[in-house]
Amino acid sequence: MKKLTKIMLATAAAASAATAGFAYAAPGGEGRPDQTRAQAQDHATKMFERMDANKDGKLDKADREARQTARFDRLDTDKNGSLSREEFNTRPQRAEKAPDGQKAEGRRGDGKHFGGRHHGGRGGGKHGGFMMKQADTNNDGAISQAEFVASHLAKFDAADADKNGTVTSAERKAQHEKMRAEWQAKRAAQQPKAQ
Known part of the structure; x- marks a missing residue:
């Protein structure tokens, strides 16, 4: 079970890395404050x-x-080398900042944070690998800081x-809708035609 779980965690980690720079088009970004290029x-x-x-x-x-x-070790709370369903489904506490800039009490991930779209809980898989290849402009199998920022x-x-x-x-929001439409068109084009 440990091996299978580690494979699943590796996929999530790769998706997180691949999609980290692509949050501009993520759903739910409408409520985020405006961001300048220097801030980005x-x-x-x-x-x-x-x-x-x-x-x-x-x-x-x-x-x-x-x-x-590291993630496997954090989730394996009983340190037996495997994850139970309960351990796997547990989300670690995250410290958040209160409006005054001080740390607020940590809270469990609710699908919008640690395990959600922003951190690769959804949207990884084959698309994550494609995005990694796009960022790796010199095709050396690694992404430098310059490539990542670019x-x-x-x-x-x-x-x-x-x-x-x-x-x-x-x-x-407009970028998200554009990317979604492009993805749906590509997906429709790949579907086998009914006869």
Whole structure:
């Protein structure tokens, strides 16, 4: 069971890494504050630093495995080397900031945070691998910080419809709808035709 669970966690970790820079088109982004390009670049840089588990300046298989092992170890609360259904379904507490900037009490993930779309709970799989390949512009099997930030900013620029250097909630929503329509058209084109 441990091996199967680790494979599932690896998929989630890869999806998280792949989709991290693509949050501009994610559903639910309408309520987020406007973001400037400089803020997006800073966010991407900090995200890369968190994801680079071994601090070697690139995101690759070693980082995915390190995150997968760390997550497995956090979930394996009885430390027996396997995850029960209860352990697997448990979401770790996350510290959040209160409106005044102080840390608020942690709370369980509710599908909108740790295990939800934003962190790869949905939307990974084959699409995650495709997005990773897009970010790996020199095709070396790893994503450097420069590649990661460039990919993040390309998605920002695509969402910034009026090219004023700020992505608004309306632009996020429009980008999400555009990407959804493109995905649905591609999916429909791949469906076998009924005879």
